[in-house]
Amino acid sequence: MAKKYDYTNYELSEYEKEKARHRGNESISFDVFQNKVVELKDEKSLCVYVDDFFENENMNDIFAEDEGFSNTDDYLKKYYKDLLDAVPDYYESEAEEIEHQKEVISAYSQKFEITLDYYNEEQKEALTSALAGSAIKIPLGEGILDFCYADFQDQFAKSISGYAIGSEELWAALRKDKNINRNEDIKHEIKNRNQKLIETHMRYTDAVQALGEVMEVSLYSLINPPALINQNAKAYNRYQNYLINLQQEMLSLLEFCYDETYFPKLFGKMTPAERFTFYSKVNQKQSSFPRTEIFQLGSLLSASFVPITNEQLSHGVEKLSEIDSENAEEFAKKYNMTGDFIKMLLSIPSYTTQYYECSTVFDMLMLEFTKMLEHNIRFRKCKNCGRYFIMKGNYDNDYCDRIPEGETKNCQTIASLKNYKEKVSDNVAWKLYNKYYKRYFARMKAGNIESDVFKKWQYKATAMRDECVDGKVTEQEFEDFLFGSFVNRKRS
DSSP states (O other): OOOOOOOOOOOOHHHHHHHHTSSSSSEEEEEOOOOEEEEETTEEEEEEEOTTTTTTTHHHHHHHHTTTTTSSSHEEEEEEEHHHHHOTTTHHHHHHHHHHHHHHHHHHTTSSSEEEEOTTTOSSSSSSTTTTTOOEETTTTHHHHHHHHHOOOHHHHHHHHHGGGHHHHHHHHHHHHHOOOOOOGGGOOOHHHHHHHHHHOOOOOOOHHHHHHHTSSSSHHHHHHEEEESSSSHHHHHHHHHHHHHHHHHHHHHHHHOOTTSSHHHHHHHHHHHHHHHHHHHTTTOOOOOEEEEEEEETTTTSOOOOOOOHHHHHHHHHHSOOHHHHHHHHHTTTOOHHHHHHHHHHHHEEEEEEEEEESHHHHHHHHHHHHHHHOOOEEEEEEOOOOEEEEEOOOOSSSSSSOOOSSSHHHHHHHHHHHHHHHHHHHHHHHHHHHHHHHHHHHHHHHSOHHHHHHHHHHHHHHHHHTTTSSHHHHHHHHHHHHHHHSSOOO
């Protein structure tokens, strides 16, 4: 007989606690999708092929079989008849949701390169998840920054009233007054694989309906949706804690591994990878990140996400004409196939590819972060807005190109203007230049100085100002030039 252990008083280690934080609980799970992620090494990017298995269009065969239909078309006829009888304005509400999802897609298309298979002109029904089935190119670091600076707190606060349907107080009242059980009190007997898939599909769609606006706040939460096992406060709170804690952990990780001002005397000469190792040890974090890598053989017949170019297709036509028909027939007999089929297989472009499977937000964040370490992607904290940004190439900059909230200019421009004002306020040459520039510009506008004459003066005055700043011209010489450029009453 196997031994039974009592874990009532077992104390989890910090490592075990960390692992548990990235899992769901009895009310919510975080690993619905099986996204495929291809590393584009030359471009220092990741390409995410978002899972669409649980979209209605792809589940119809399973629904039909589960409902006892011999073919999917018969099932769909009955399904839509019943649906439209119950909800006559169904397609109108779907059109509204499609427009909303297009807005979400458009917003993320401003940050990332997105290719969509869905949402053609004939699309009548919205997807459950706006980016299901899409291919998204993410430059290393950009996905992490998008997640770290997403405003989950605000969106959770807005959505909590809409989640009241699952509140403990409401369920307690229902159970007391009407003797109604909530979902977690009901045991579901799973009899076959289809039933399990349908159950997951329903939990996923429930999650999007209840938490969809929260998921849309960041790319990674949108393409790694949870599944609601039970609609209650435990699920809501667990999801909120999961995302917000992940944000805090990632920001702490960026500071520890990349911030040049973080204990510079200790870490100034260490690489981000070395700092990451130190971070894991002192914070008792996991030091290994297992992930599933798939090596795939394929061709045009089985291509799932490798693009086949027109050049490859035309090359395939050429190969077809070069194949020896007699040998193809002889080979086909050995494998009980037709010669034409063998010739087609020989002419089709073939490829091999490797990809990772990622199912959770945490999976995506850590895959991207570790790839950043491999490719020596550099982060720096902006000295204006205080947010991290990616250093591009060998270009050294202390300011990002984001536009802070409430501003109309990006941080680089704001910093330049600030530096300009400081330089002007502290430097005699700049003060002199600005004084005479305003005087002569006003005369030019009044028609007392010709425009081309003013421009020539401005060019010479600017050059002489810079020489004065550099000490090549004295302040007195510069002022004499400015005063003598045009007629003036007296120096002031």
